[in-house]
Amino acid sequence: MFAAGTRWRALGARGAGAVLAGVSGVVACRALDTDAVTPVPQLLAFLPWLLVPAGGAAGVAVLARWWPGAVWAGVALGLLAWYLQPYGGGDGPGGTPVAEVRVLTSNVEFGWATGSLIPVVRREKPDVVFVQECPLACQAAVREELGTSHPYRAAVPGEGSAGSLILSRFPLTPVEGVAGNMGMPGAVAEVDGHPVRLQLAHPEPPLPRQIGLWKRELGRLRDFAARARREGGPLVLAGDFNATRDHAAFRRVLDTGLRDAARSAGAGRAPSWPSRTAPVFGAQIDHVLVSKEFSARRARFLHLDGTDHRALLVDLTLHRP
Secondary structure (H helix, E strand, O other), rough: HHHHHHHHHHHHHHHHHHHHHHHHHHHHHOOOOOOOOHHHHHOOOOOHHHHHHHHHHHHHHHHOOOHHHHHHHHHHHHHHOOOOOOOOOOOOOOOOOEEEEEEEEEOOOOOHHHHHHHHHHHHHOOOOEEEEEEHHHHHHHHHHHOOOOOOOOEEEEEOOOOEEEEOOOOOEEEEEEOOOOOOOEEEEEEEOOEEEEEEEEEOOOOOOHHHHHHHHHHHHHHHHHHHHHHHHEEEEEEEOOOOOOOOOHHHHHHOOOEHHHHHHHOOOOOEEEEOOOOOOEEEEOOOEEEEEOOOEEEEEEEEOOOOOOEEEEEEEEOOOE
């Protein structure tokens, strides 16, 4: 009986060690500020949820009386808890408020959720709408149904996931967007007499064979944001980034001085994907990033039938520099 107990403790310690080794590898990449290679980027998207296997391994280590493993698990849990803290931010705008802007971003998944998006726009009355994966039929439906309330648009035409669209009730001047496999249009909105640069974001996802492409496209968004900061002026960069703040490539975008509106409004960890398990489980990969001229008052994630993403609706205040 004593030998059986010893054998079970040894097996428990071995299993806990294997789990902790995997969790520690992902946490180490987070600490070293790298997205590394598959499967690290995919696991980093769900970094907070690694508390579950790490906690389980801690319990098994204690039951197996494997005290070095219990200490190891404690360190891993401590680091995971540390990385739950908000990233980025800084001081809010100090100037006088000059305009209120409601922004909605939604990935309609190949246009399948177009019919769900239209009534949401009518109900919530956003001033600016960023729509990803909006093919030609989607763009035509949006133009027909929302052309009166949102008469201005900047679009990249395309089928499947390539088409994207910015809708606005403010006058828009289309400008060059950011290059990518999927459309990322740009525009300048005239918001109550104040020019605001709008840019849609939709880099490729970090699939196993295209991690390099994902990093390059997020790098282009980072370069765009850095250039916009040098040029000055208000900026809204919104869309499906296919990345969370636990990805180094996304943090590089935030490091240009942009703020995550959902995080500023207290919803920094609310998952947006996959919608079928949110808000219980998921990752926040849909974001509205804003420059220092904006403050965020409220952020809500909305369910749309037909897409695996929840839409993000934020209320922003534009301040005088």
